[in-house]
Amino acid sequence: MEDSSFGFDPRRHRVLIVDDEVDVLRGLCHVLEGAGYSVRCANSLRHAVEAIRSEPFQLVLTDLYLGETDLGVHIADFAREQRPQPPVIVLTGRPTFNGAQEALRNHVADIVVKPVEASQLLATCRRVIQETDLARRNSELESANRVLTSVLPRTIEMKDPTTSGHASRVVGYTDTLAERCGVSEEDRSSLRLAALLHDIGKIGVPDQILTKPGPLTSDEMEVVKRHPAMGYEVLSELTEHANVRTWVYQHHERWDGLGYPNRLKGEDVALPGRILVLAEVYDALAEQRSYKPAWPVAKIVELFREQAGRQFDPDLAHLVANGLEERGKRFFAKDQDSLF
Numbered sequence: 001m002e003d004s005s006f007g008f009d010p011r012r013h014r015v016l017i018v019d020d021e022v023d024v025l026r027g028l029c030h031v032l033e034g035a036g037y038s039v040r041c042a043n044s045l046r047h048a049v050e051a052i053r054s055e056p057f058q059l060v061l062t063d064l065y066l067g068e069t070d071l072g073v074h075i076a077d078f079a080r081e082q083r084p085q086p087p088v089i090v091l092t093g094r095p096t097f098n099g100a101q102e103a104l105r106n107h108v109a110d111i112v113v114k115p116v117e118a119s120q121l122l123a124t125c126r127r128v129i130q131e132t133d134l135a136r137r138n139s140e141l142e143s144a145n146r147v148l149t150s151v152l153p154r155t156i157e158m159k160d161p162t163t164s165g166h167a168s169r170v171v172g173y174t175d176t177l178a179e180r181c182g183v184s185e186e187d188r189s190s191l192r193l194a195a196l197l198h199d200i201g202k203i204g205v206p207d208q209i210l211t212k213p214g215p216l217t218s219d220e221m222e223v224v225k226r227h228p229a230m231g232y233e234v235l236s237e238l239t240e241h242a243n244v245r246t247w248v249y250q251h252h253e254r255w256d257g258l259g260y261p262n263r264l265k266g267e268d269v270a271l272p273g274r275i276l277v278l279a280e281v282y283d284a285l286a287e288q289r290s291y292k293p294a295w296p297v298a299k300i301v302e303l304f305r306e307q308a309g310r311q312f313d314p315d316l317a318h319l320v321a322n323g324l325e326e327r328g329k330r331f332f333a334k335d336q337d338s339l340f
């Protein structure tokens with residue numbers, strides 16, 4: 001009766017089974033071992049706790065009543081001491097509303113009413129283990145995502161304090177434009193990440209150049225110009241986000257081919273990349289920097305019209321210029337907190 005559901009191998013899972021009735025315990029062990037699980041049995045709360053404290057389990061299956069007074073749900077409290085914490089399934093012959101409430105309060109993953117078919121019990125065990133694995137992976141991904149979307153941009157800003165808040169504003173501008181240009185949801189998601197991380201390569205630019213108060217020498221300028229390539233390198237492990245890396249790499253290219261690092265021209269840079277180029281410049285103009293005041297909207301509009309077909313994709317530049325003329329800075333208004 002091996003459980004051979006696709007992608008799930010019971011042999012990789014150790015299960016603790018707890019029941020004070022020896023015959024029932026034996027029967028449950030037989031079913032789970034028959035399905036391929038590695039099993040340990042305990043016939044009292046005390047033995048169950050000893051087992052939990054001595055080795056890791058991926059699942060605990062326990063009867064609700066262990067003797068007269070011990071409730072199996074309390075095993076869940078002890079299971080919470082384990083890292084990673086195994087889910088607990090409670091078996092009961094007398095399901096009651098209070099019992100279910102008590103089980104939920106004790107973080108029990110599921111309740112199975114006896115008598116139960118072996119196949120149904122195995123299906124429940126497999127589902128609970130898979131759901132627990134999935135929840136754990138999701139929480140790992142979420143915390144990795146927090147590093148990516150919060151820690152890294154702050155790191156860039158600590159390195160280059162003149163651009164405080166720049167990355168998160170550029171995320172909002174790019175996403176507004178991408179939405180208006182009909183960019184697909186998948187590309188918008190990559191673009192938001194590229195916008196957030198576009199200057200990550202500045203980590204590789206020496207502080208004395210990045211924060212130099214006066215104008216840069218041509219040698220220093222060459223060093224600064226390496227930051228898109230360094231960003232591409234920093235993000236090399238993001239193999240599943242090829243577009244993010246590409247648009248980070250291209251964020252200083254120009255429509256007329258006079259940008260860097262590769263002097264790409266026109267549609268050599270895909271639309272999301274061209275949007276990032278423009279949004280990045282818009283923020284630099286619209287915000288005050290140590291070396292210049294914030295530009296008024298009319299001056300930005302003038303520059304975008306003048307640079308349409310030079311620095312910027314002409315359609316995009318006119319779209320933004322028209323929008324700014326009509327609505328001012330509200331053209332880019334967006335609830336930036338909701339973007340990640």
Ligand SMILES: [Fe+2]
Pocket residue numbers: 198199227251252
């Ligand atoms: Fe940059």
